[in-house]
Amino acid sequence: MTVHTTVGQDPDSNDVVILLEMQHREIRRRMDAVLTATGKAREKAFRRFVHLLAVHETAEEEILHPYVRKAAEKGGPTVAARLDEEEAAKRTLRELEDEGCDSEDFPRKFRALRDDVLAHAEAEEAEEFPLLRSVADAARLQYMSKALRAAETVAPTRPHPGTGSAAGNLLLGPFAAIADRTREAVRMALGR
Ligand SMILES: [Fe+2]
Ligand SMILES: [Fe+2]
Numbered sequence: 001m002t003v004h005t006t007v008g009q010d011p012d013s014n015d016v017v018i019l020l021e022m023q024h025r026e027i028r029r030r031m032d033a034v035l036t037a038t039g040k041a042r043e044k045a046f047r048r049f050v051h052l053l054a055v056h057e058t059a060e061e062e063i064l065h066p067y068v069r070k071a072a073e074k075g076g077p078t079v080a081a082r083l084d085e086e087e088a089a090k091r092t093l094r095e096l097e098d099e100g101c102d103s104e105d106f107p108r109k110f111r112a113l114r115d116d117v118l119a120h121a122e123a124e125e126a127e128e129f130p131l132l133r134s135v136a137d138a139a140r141l142q143y144m145s146k147a148l149r150a151a152e153t154v155a156p157t158r159p160h161p162g163t164g165s166a167a168g169n170l171l172l173g174p175f176a177a178i179a180d181r182t183r184e185a186v187r188m189a190l191g192r
Helices: 016-036 039-071 075-099 106-135 138-154 165-171 175-189
Strands: none
Touching: 016 039, 016 106, 016 138, 039 075, 039 106, 039 138, 039 175, 075 106, 075 175, 138 175
16 A cells, blocks of 8 residues: 655545546556556456546546636636547557457557556646646635545545455446446535
8 A cells, every 4th residue: 555654645635636646646556567467467457457547537527627627718628638538548448358458469558558548647737737726726626635535435446444355346347337436426425
């Protein structure tokens, strides 16, 4: 488990941007783990990556993008570009899920996906997060962080003490299933 040593890195932070950036770093770690693993370990690492990516991108689609598009003057084009990138990543991911981790083409395709996912996260950090900060007050960031944490609670992104293996297996489903569960959790938290 990651050790957080500063207040700003506190997993219970009330700042949604800090939480999203922490998830970006964890997504990167999990992609690297997939690329260094083989066989059953690769499969396991891939499932862990898919899980976090589904939680993260779905939460952004529900919490972050709609707000930035509406509230920030230049939000529209930025959000449209980010949504296109997310859709492209999902298409590649679906192919990888269908073909399986032992397919011959997996390492090449996964490396390409990794590059795209990292470029997407960098664009969010460089363009969209600053836009969010320019229009959202602390209360808004806190409200959003609550919804993001709700998504993590229903679909944990890291092992929690006391999580049994049955529950663990249930949670490590395909991208689409995890995305559905996350959407539900976020909408409940936002009272939609
Ligand atoms: Fe995203
Ligand atoms: Fe992101």
